[in-house]
Amino acid sequence: MPELPDVMGFERYLQSCALHQKIADADVSDDRILKGISVRSLKRRLKGHALEDLHRRGKFLLGRIDGQGWLVLHFGMTGDLDYYKQRQEEPEYTRLRMDFENGAHLAYQSKRLLGEVGWADDPEEFAADRDLGPDAYELSADADAFRERLSDHRGKLKSTLTNQSVLAGIGNVYSDEILFQARLHPATSLDSLSGRDLENLRRTTGRVLRVCGRHGGNVDELPSHYLLPHRERGAHCPRCDTKLKWTKSGGRSTCHCPKCQSSS
Ligand SMILES: [Zn+2]
Numbered sequence: 699m700p701e702l703p704d705v706m707g708f709e710r711y712l713q714s715c716a717l718h719q720k721i722a723d724a725d726v727s728d729d730r731i732l733k734g735i736s737v738r739s740l741k742r743r744l745k746g747h748a749l750e751d752l753h754r755r756g757k758f759l760l761g762r763i764d765g766q767g768w769l770v771l772h773f774g775m776t777g778d779l780d781y782y783k784q785r786q787e788e789p790e791y792t793r794l795r796m797d798f799e800n801g802a803h804l805a806y807q808s809k810r811l812l813g814e815v816g817w818a819d820d821p822e823e824f825a826a827d828r829d830l831g832p833d834a835y836e837l838s839a840d841a842d843a844f845r846e847r848l849s850d851h852r853g854k855l856k857s858t859l860t861n862q863s864v865l866a867g868i869g870n871v872y873s874d875e876i877l878f879q880a881r882l883h884p885a886t887s888l889d890s891l892s893g894r895d896l897e898n899l900r901r902t903t904g905r906v907l908r909v910c911g912r913h914g915g916n917v918d919e920l921p922s923h924y925l926l927p928h929r930e931r932g933a934h935c936p937r938c939d940t941k942l943k944w945t946k947s948g949g950r951s952t953c954h955c956p957k958c959q960s961s962s
Contacts, residue, residue: 700773700915702834702867702907705759707914708771708779709752712761712804715781720748720799721763726815731793731808733770733816740817743767744796753821755833756866760821767819774812780805825866834867835911838904845896848888855891855899856884856952867907870950871926876906878925883959884945884952929953 700708724744726737743766751762760768771777780789781804788795792805794815806815818824831837837844847865851858858864859873868876877884880902882895891899910926913919917926928936935942935955943956 699775699869699871700757700777701869701872702754702756703872703910703913704773704915705754705757705867706835706907706911707916708759708773709754710914711779711781712749712752712759715802716749716796716798716804717752718748718750719802721745721796722799723797725795725797726793727795728793728811730811731806731813731815733814735815735817740794740815743817744769754835754867755821755825755830756862757869758824758828758830758866760818760824767817768821768824770814770816770818770824771806772814772816774808774810774814776807776809777813778807780807829863830866831862831864832866834865834903835907837865838900838907841897841900844900844903845893848896848899852889853887854884855882855886855888857948858888859903860950868903870952871929872906872910874929874953875910875925876903877959878954879906881958883961884954885961925953925955 721744724741726732726740729737732740743763747763747766749761750764753760757772759771762768781802783802789805789807791807791809793808794806796804837847851864855877856873859868859876860870880899882899910920920927923936933942934940935958938957940955940957942953945952
């Protein structure tokens with residue numbers, strides 16, 4: 699499922715191609731993708747306006763439509779964006795298409811309809827409605843805010859990092875990378891961390907999200923000492939060659955190196 703670094707990739711993509719272009723028309727081919735807005739209302743808010751600004755909140759990407767509000771995009775399991783010139787290039791699972799006045803098109807695709815297209819009057823209100831914590835990357839840039847936010851919570855590191863109401867954007871995959879890079883065991887309880895551990899976790903969170911975001915979530919492009927290119931059954935730790943260990947909690951699989959991330 700796309701997590702924050704993948705959404706950073708979508709954000710960069712839209713910035714590079716779709717900003718400040720007047721939308722001549724919009725089409726929704728399957729209204730099951732819409733959440734909290736009708737086809738008619740969405741079309742009315744898009745038509746004749748332009749995408750002027752982008753705002754990421756964890757796994758959500760919000761685009762400000764001038765004078766109207768914010769278009770909300772969530773990418774579900776298989777969501778993607780595609781900007782193209784010719785209508786016949788339209789991707790197969792396009793659910794929302796915007797036609798720009800310059801003749802180009804933007805497709806939001808979602809093969810399994812697990813993503814969503816919605817609307818918000820204001821990003822902060824939207825985050826409050828969805829019980830979303832601060833964007834994890836933004837939060838990692840502020841030492842005091844990060845410490846305060848995490849010290850309000852108990853529980854294990856893995857479940858806290860992936861709890862969207864604590865900090866938004868980190869899921870099952872990137873939490874494994876962050877904990878691997880920080881050399882912390884996923885089952886470590888948050889309240890057992892020293893101030894130094896917490897600061898290490900903050901810096902590592904910021905670095906991992908930045909590096910992974912630069913590659914738009916493409917794990918094959920990550921540095922070879924990263925866990926994700928090796929994160930599969932039977933694989934070994936890229937740092938010490940110990941066999942990686944898989945555990946399951948809450949139906950989700952966690953991967954860690956039993957040597958580099960010893961229990962604390
Ligand atoms: Zn190791």
